[in-house]
Amino acid sequence: MNCEEIRDLLALHVGGETHENERIAIEAHLPGCMACRCAFDEYRELRAQMSEMKDGTAPNGAIESIWPRVRAEILPGEKKTGRIVAMEWLVRAAAVVVIGIALGYSAMQVTKRAPGAAPGTVANDPSLMPGPNAREAGSGGGRWGNGAGMINQVPLGGGRRGPKAPGNPYLPRVEKILDGDESEF
């Protein structure tokens, strides 16, 4: 897979929604591609923030109707398989998150909006519009999904808990401790 294909899947990957072959391809790609890793980190951070916002339960029937459409819109060319049915519990959890995100996000924006702004104009807020300067302005420009029709742009700067260290300080994490007696050469 090339970088474009990988990035189309990253939003699903952070939620553990990719197929096994997609997951393998992504995990093989990320260590060698800094740009995709940066994008992955953005999605992961976004997900962490969003999971803090989720609240309440999804309306009856919403789960079944929303999630397949979300996935279909994210990956329009993908054939539907029986896996979605088999992973029903996963779909339910994902739908709760998606709906929670929408509710939480809207609530957050309402509280953040400047006095005098008309209600219901979250999507038109200039600070949320995509563009190369969005990040410089401190509002972020991360993209959630790919035309899923629910939330297109979300700020990365808002809603963060605690201070962010300057300059994205870096330290990789150990994934596994291996047998120290074996030598490869």
Place this chain on the structure above:
Amino acid sequence: MKSLLLLAGLGVCFQPQDSTLEKIEREVSAIVEKARKSSVTITASYTVEFEPRVQVTESMTLSGLVYTADGYIITDGSALENAKEIVVALPDGKKLQAQLIAVDRRTSIAVLKVKAEGLTPAILADPKEVKQGIYAIVVGNQLGMKASSSIGFVSGLGRTIQVGGRRYEDMVQMTTPVTLGDCGACVVNSRGQCVAMVNSGYNAQAADIESLGILKLFGKDTSDFTSSGPNTTSFATPGSTIKFVVDRIIKHGKMVRGWAGLAVKSIDDGVRAQLKIKDGQGVEVTSVDRTGPAAKAGLKRRDIILTWDGAAVTDPKMLKKMVIELEAAKTVKIMYLRGGAPFEVELEVKIEP
């Protein structure tokens, strides 16, 4: 006059003595001060393209150390391979554009070059002095804060870990707390000599939770915790590896090492008894790279290598050293056992692609 001398003598005798802790404090402070002179901050910038029209520049900050007075800087290379621009901030605050000479993927060591003279290089400790229990003081950029320090001990040697899908061997294990920004930081001993360079951190708490699957139930990934949470154990690349790799890269402009395309381990006691192999002799082949020289020579998994190029093979690390130290292809004779029967074969050690 005598009274004055007596009083002066008494004054000297009753001068308050420093406690052991005060002495340690002073020593550690001096060590950190010395190490800071060779510690640098590295900022790598990347262009991240979300869509054809949406590009953002991301940057990452890590640590590094001065290797030579004329501007060779070393750090961890896992974040530098696709960097668009690398800037090194010297201990005096001066910022310089750096050229990435090479990254060795086996060890993740990167060699950079800046146009500078008269820098203070880190002094590498004698590998024999790197032992379990010695002080391991890290001088890095914790959370992006320049020349921060933390202290601990070397808690293990010769560890093998997996980071970012890559395998790193012969690592130094430490109790020293390291966090984001410490990658590539110098680890110094009680003499202020560099014993290792920080590679990664391990969060045992997150690993435990992950093994129970609790985080996933709540829709969390363990990396949400480990990226900012405390690392209970840290790992660093030993000074001996740093010297070997960096000297090679400076000499050749890229990493050059011998490659046999196999993995070996010590022989299990049961196998040793069954095949009647003397203690301290031979290593067992655990895997063979299908495209490598060992496969071409016909070596297979479970073969027991007894001699390599005329020398008795005593342990995996010794054999690895013999192979990787080659700077040009070389054909060697190997004696090995397969199913208890001895064989001899010629193997052409190549330079790792």
